[in-house]
Amino acid sequence: MAHDVFISHSSEDKVVADAVTAAVEQAGFRCWIAPRDIRPGDSWGGSIIDAIGGSRVMVVIFSARSNDSKQVMREVERAVQLDVVVVPFRIEDVQPSRDMEYFLSATHWLDAMSPALDDHLNELVTTIGSILERPESETKTKNKKHKASPAAKAAARASKPSIMPKLIGGLLLLALVAGGGWYLAQPSGPEKAPQTIADKATSATPTTTSASPAATDTAVVVPSSGAVGDRKLELGAPQTVDAASAVTLTMNGDTLEKDYVVIAKRDANDSVTGGYKRIGSAATLDLNAPAVAGDYEVRYYDGETKKVIIRSALKVQVPSVTLAAADQATAGGNLSVEWTAPNYKGDYLTVALAADKPNAYANYSYTRNGSPTELRMPDEAGEYEIRYVPYGGKTVWANRPIKVLQPQTSATLDANQQAGAEVMVKWTGPANKGDFLTVANPDAPGKDYENYAYVRAGKDTKLKMPEIPGDFEVRYISGQKKLIWARSPVSIATPEVSVSAVAQAEAGATVKVDWQGPGNSRDLITVADPGSEAKQYRSYVYARPGTATTMQMPDIPGSYKIRYVSAQKKLLWAEHAITVTPRSETLTHPATVKAGERFEIGWQAAGGKGEWIGVFKPDTDNSKQLTYVYTQGKTRGRLAAPKEPGKYQLRYVSSKEKLTWATSELIVE
Incomplete structure (x- = not known):
């Protein structure tokens, strides 16, 4: 079902989340909220990813619980990556965590901390209506087909006369979200997990590319002053700082604990208070500079009126970053990159096309383990660049070109092979992590194949041929x-296969089977019902070349087939008809035995696997034996008589079907 708004919340805030959902949907805007909208059988994570991608607005129920929720953090990060407008709905006076601050700093916060929740819900509905009324291209930079529903648009228009003051504020918010807030340009981090890969870099003369070094002394602190009523204040802040660095501020004068400071884009609306810090009783505090260079300002807010008292201009510059690496590398291999940089938590290197956005890449590797860093090259040959990207991936601090070369590869074998055969293939290539050989239809893409085997450096590779x-x-x-780097044609022929055995055997008898065939790994000899599929059978053994093959016949008399069946596709390559006749057995034993004593018992022919003779009370089934002895491979055994005198039965029982092949009375005294 189409929706306009995604509700992100901690499960502990369900009451408020449900109230928000009800209010927004009553206004005509369709919401998506978990677990209500996760369909039975769908995965939780996949449903949430799809729902965020189909939304234009995300409402975050912000509280101490959601602030600590990894799930909410992932949802917010995903929304920022997809340029979904995020509206935090704050229900508790909680300072955002460092990670949450990254994504919500430039966002207008709707405070709902006072008891009048209905008033706050009305303001939220108004804000959502103003967002959905604007063209999607103005609120999202990504190309998405989803539009606000007609009911949502009608509800937004109908609400205008009574909410104009709030609507104006909402439109200012939209102008800010679309272009003014610095934080929507902040990093969101790679979506893939890092990998460890063997070095395959092509040797070349290392070169260095560095970002423009800072030209301004970032240690200079400039005081600014302001006043509100009788209060006089002074704020000390640097004029220039490196991106993502700590900005140390000093406060003097008549400060209040409720006062707070913010770093915002210089042209951003004063309502942008995400990432704020309360002054409290501190004389100094640190704020994190944005990762994207540009013109900002430090703003000191009066905690009572929420008005800006002091503004201090702040220029954020790209820190000094250098990259040194070979000029060329082999596709799919590793390149060792030396670098110098601040190396903040979450920074990483990428290899990308020059036209790619900062958060797009072919591969990446975190810098947390220090320089040099191993970075895996793309599989596609071509011109790329190595980048140093700060946490989040919204900007590039340094880059240098790299040429990725196609590796020399080959795969050779005899052009004629038997179906199912395991063949040693000679190959040349880089043997990068995950490289493999396949046998496939000539017109199939690289990701499709009949069989595969990974390559290991310095070794030929055994590859199983198709059975068709x-x-x-x-x-x-x-x-x-999964690119095709080398190919060699091969023609597959059906092998010559035959099966022979006696034409008739007793139920449960062991029969010698003669066969001819490839004896491929896990090929089968089976006993099956006539007309059944090759993958269906009553019993089986593996077809092992040079080994005598015997098969135990079914317990139930009738017509059967002894078959040779291929290992992979379970193809029927040969079969032989055999008739199974009823089993005839005779038991020999003393007619009378003493209670509890052991006695000798004999039978006609050596028993098969799993067959046994048991002592039973009359009129009980074959699962109620009192004592028993297996008959496999022998014609005599010993049994213990029951401890209670009376009449009993001796029964010869088949292995699988538990059929009775012979009975005899036994008297216990």
Whole structure:
């Protein structure tokens, strides 16, 4: 079902989240909220990702619980990545965590901390209406097909006359979200988990590319003053700082604990208070500078009126960053990159096309382990660049070109092979992590194949051929993008296979089976019902070349087939008809035995696997034996008589079906 608004919340704030959902939907805007809108059978994570992608607005129920919730943090991060407008709905006076601050600093916060929740809900509905009324291109930079529903648009228009003052504020918010707030340009971090890969860099003369170094002394602190009523205040702040660095502020004068400071874009609306810090009783405090260079200002707010008292201009500059690496590298291999940088938590290197956005890349590697850093190259040859990207991926601090070369690869084998055969393939190539050989249809893409085997440096690779005859290719496939780097044609023929045995055998008897065939790994000899599929059988053994093959016949008399069946596709390559006749057995034993004593018992022929003779009370089934002895491979055994005198039965019982093949009376005294 189409929706306009995603409700992000901690499960502990469900009461407020449900109230928000009800109010927003009553105004005509369709909401998506978990777990209500997760369909049975759908995955939780996948449903949330799809729902965020289909939304234009995310309302975050902000509290101490959601501030500490990793799930809410992931949802907010995803929304920022997809340029979904985020509206925090604050229900508790809680300072955002460092991670949450990154994503919500430039966002207008709706405070709902006073008891009059209905008034706050009305303001929230008004804000959402103003957002959804604007063209989607003005609120999102990504190309998405989803539009606000007609009911949502009608509800937004109908609400205008009574909410104009709030609507004006909402429109100012939209102008800010679309272009003014610095934080929507802040990092969101790679979405993939880092990998460890063996070095495959092509040797070349290292070169260095660095960002423009800071030209301004960032240690200079300039005081600014202001007043509100009788209060006189002074704020000390630097004029220039490095991106993402700590900005140390000093406060003097008649400060209040409720006063707070914010770093915002110089042209941003004063309502942008995300990432604020309360003054409290501190004389100094640190704020985090934005990761994106530009013109900002430090703003000191009066905690009572929430008006700006002091503004101090702040220029954020790219820190000094250098990159040094080879000029060329092999596709799919590793490149060692030396770098110098502040190396803040979450910074990473990427390899990307020059036209890619900062948060787009072919591969990445975190810098947390220090320089040098191993960075895996793309599988596609071409011109790329190495980048140093601060946490979040919204800007690039340094870059340098890298040429990725196609590796020399080959795969060779005899062009004619038998179906199902395991063949040693000679190959050349980089043996990058995840590279593999496949046998596939000639017109299939690299990701599709019949069989595969990973390559290991310095070793030929055993590859199983398809079981269906025809023309195929053996290929060398790249580990990341599944590109075809080499191919060799191979023709597959059905092998010559036959099966022979006696024409008739008793139920449960062991029969010698002669067969001819490839004896591929895990090929089967089976006993099956006539007309059944090759993958269905009553019993089986593996077809092992050079080993005598015996099969135990079914317990139930009738017509059967002894078959040779291929390992992978369970193809029927040969079969032999056999008739199973009823089992005839005779038991020999003393007619009378003493209670509890052991006695000798004999039978006609050596028993098969799992067959046994048991002592039973009359009129009980074959699962109620009192004592028993297995008959496999022998014709005599010993049994213990029951401890209670009386009449009993001796029964010869089949292994699988538990059929009775012989009975005899036993008297216990």
